[in-house]
Amino acid sequence: MAFRTPDQIATAAVNAGVVKANLSPGRMLAGGILGGAYIAFAGLLGVVVTAGMPVSSWGNLSTLFFGAVFSTGLILVVIAGSELVTGNMALLPLALTSRRTTGGRVALSLVLVTLGNLIGALLVAYLFAVKTGVIGSAHSPAGSGGALTFAKLAAVAEGKAVTESDVAIFLRAVGCNWLVCLAVWMAYAAEDIAGKILAIFFPIMAFVALGFDHVVANMFFLPAAMFANVSGIGIGNVVRNLVLAFCGNLAGGGLFVAGFYWFLYLRGQARPTTPEGVQSTPIPDERSKGGQDAAGPR
Numbered sequence: 001m002a003f004r005t006p007d008q009i010a011t012a013a014v015n016a017g018v019v020k021a022n023l024s025p026g027r028m029l030a031g032g033i034l035g036g037a038y039i040a041f042a043g044l045l046g047v048v049v050t051a052g053m054p055v056s057s058w059g060n061l062s063t064l065f066f067g068a069v070f071s072t073g074l075i076l077v078v079i080a081g082s083e084l085v086t087g088n089m090a091l092l093p094l095a096l097t098s099r100r101t102t103g104g105r106v107a108l109s110l111v112l113v114t115l116g117n118l119i120g121a122l123l124v125a126y127l128f129a130v131k132t133g134v135i136g137s138a139h140s141p142a143g144s145g146g147a148l149t150f151a152k153l154a155a156v157a158e159g160k161a162v163t164e165s166d167v168a169i170f171l172r173a174v175g176c177n178w179l180v181c182l183a184v185w186m187a188y189a190a191e192d193i194a195g196k197i198l199a200i201f202f203p204i205m206a207f208v209a210l211g212f213d214h215v216v217a218n219m220f221f222l223p224a225a226m227f228a229n230v231s232g233i234g235i236g237n238v239v240r241n242l243v244l245a246f247c248g249n250l251a252g253g254g255l256f257v258a259g260f261y262w263f264l265y266l267r268g269q270a271r272p273t274t275p276e277g278v279q280s281t282p283i284p285d286e287r288s289k290g291g292q293d294a295a296g297p298r
Helices: 006-022 025-050 060-082 085-099 103-130 145-163 166-187 193-209 215-227 235-265
Strands: none
Touching: 006 085, 006 103, 006 166, 006 193, 006 235, 025 103, 025 145, 025 215, 060 166, 060 193, 085 103, 085 166, 085 215, 085 235, 103 215, 145 215, 145 235, 166 193, 166 235, 215 235
């Protein structure tokens, strides 16, 4: 199985960051909508699969199953192609510190992709979780599938929006995106689909099993709880969590992945380029028709 070495991954990540920075605003937003929807679908899947697995019987194993199915979200983002702000929190700083893009383009991408992720997550939360009845409601018959999924969503939302302290949310978000960006980083090591999926699976499973906070996943869980009328979840709870999770995710991806790997493999290079013999994709400007497809893993 062909793979890239860490220094070659660093170069590929810089090139991907340049592509993302050069996307047109419309593509940033559209890609973000898809990315938010894919993560939301994975969150909904995790709720359905693990509903009815009480801690008294399963212990913490339910979080392992949740993480295993939740990895579907990043697999869709990477393989199908879309934009996810958490992965971009590592790729864009790498392009910036390598002097391949500007701070303005990085800021524009982060803002528009975050907005797109929020729109996509809200669409899935409202239309495909609540309005379809998949998530159930407080009025679902006791013991039914709807009652179990509603109880699971309520537990997840209450834990993230009510129980966790500000410091806990921030630190859990740092740990989350360290692992998420490592999943993206390692996906660049693989040159086939099976390798990319394998590289993504374990870090994503790990962050979910550890109970860490992913801002885009929370864009689904917390609004879905509001839409389903989970008691005690208000807009203030949602905004507080999302702001802290965003800041923690940015620190996790920007410092522990972009920062450290820039220091290890890119520091001192004026303009990183793909090493000879390693397959590369061209770096288009925002007018290039191939820009979206060339970006690779998110």
